[in-house]
Amino acid sequence: MQHPQLPGVVLLGDPHLGKAFKTGTPPHRMGDRDKIQFDTFKQSLLTIPDNTHLHVCMGDLFDRPHVPESLVLRVYRTYKQACAGHPDTTFVLIEGNHDASRDASKASSFDVLAHLLDGIPNMVVVQTDPQIVASAGQEYLFVPWVLGKDAEEVVAHLPSGCPFAAVFGHWDLDNFKGAEDLNVLPYETLSKVTDVVVTGHIHIAENRTYGDMLVIGTGSMLPCSHAEDPLEELYVTRSRKTVLAALEEKPDVYFNHHLRVELEPHEDPLAGIDCLSLTHKRVAAEGLEDVTTQVDDFDLKTIFFDVMAEEGVTPDLTDELWKQL
Template structure:
């Protein structure tokens, strides 16, 4: 599991939390009886990390607090309540939350999860949400000048670096990304020696243009390729036999002619033919899970008018087909 990056900036201790992606729905390859387990694991992990945040002078969430600009209200309020609890219990810890690309809508006029989160926590002086619309993104940490660079949907990253800084925190791409590529040349010109970035889910570090770049990695791995085998594992058919995989997301690698004909107790199950990049989710049996019947029961209980029922069912079918 990915860990909080712990660093020292001058005289200050800093905890860095990679992208949490709260509100992400795990459905593909997830059996009905396991639905919701992975989401709970993510939220429990998030709450545990905030519960231990009081050991730091500054605690930074590197962006993508939410998986999408619109997530269920319950997810927003759990996130806000968790930060409020932490900030109340640790008044000497400064909390900083960067806006990420997942936190805003492409339609910038729309208000979403991060806006609601910010509205709930805005009364706490030691909780600071840093958005692309903010001008004041600089602060002294441990006697050094630090600047925060949330994802900006329209301005190139290098245009946002305008003053001398010693340490930078951003939500940048590191290899591709056009306007959002980490501006190491500009950072170096401004005296920055080290930059930390979220956005890229796999932890790594490298030096470019004289700037050490640290990819802190996401709070948890969310896909194969973002993990070292702790949660997401790829196994051959023979390797699956006899293993306890109940807390793993499993990809079974099938040789030509092989077929997965056994049940695998795991969080998520996909199969891939060796020699291809095509990954298929195991079919999830819906059994007696009849959505239309459930809709009908709910409509009857709430006495929903026929015309409203029709609109809801039409919208549901359009969405189901689109997915």
């Protein structure tokens, strides 16, 4: 994404690569959402506008500290290709809270990636300490998430009197945990050194102001739940009646969506819909029940196919074994 306040800067919201998308996923669609996730990430790096001088990944590149080595290698190759194809663009990668290892004695996948990327001239990986990057005649400040450090502490020793064109980080916009929340955006401190702050971490895009300072929350690269997708880009909720009518008109209408079906007390769950995932939620007389367990979680066939996939059993053999049960 680009913001009018930051011409020539491409912002990539938290990608969360390596996130497991399994709940309600039909066996034959396993891996499809993972592919969408990586393809979107790859497109952001390789198809930037010609005038781009900065590309910034706002943190949480990975969904957890340790992801498969094959994924780390794919990400490395993508960044290497992007840097080589756009030598006039500086690519910045900020470490987020999902990227960092909680055990200082163990390297994370992000640590390994940072080591692989070291030495590429137009690649900057931001870990441990804030970094200043000069680009297009201006200076930008990049602030990582640091385990065990208060956000104020991380930016406590910024140079004064030299305003930055923008400051980028990985913060909460609001204090949700009281004194325990160490990651609240340091509004007052940053307002003294910049007029524009960009943050990842929050999952739904949001802009706000603090005095004269604009705060841009990028949101995640793609929504990862119904709660994170108010525009229904990927996650849709429909009544059973609406779903059946839509399928009658276009059988593949939900092919690239995570579908949640609202069921009246007397209605049965649906099955066999070709979608990224299918879940159900009961509607009580007074409204939606607040339940987290989906009807589909107890589908024996789905559980069987999920376990076989996790153990590396091929789809053909899994199907044959299922038929023998």
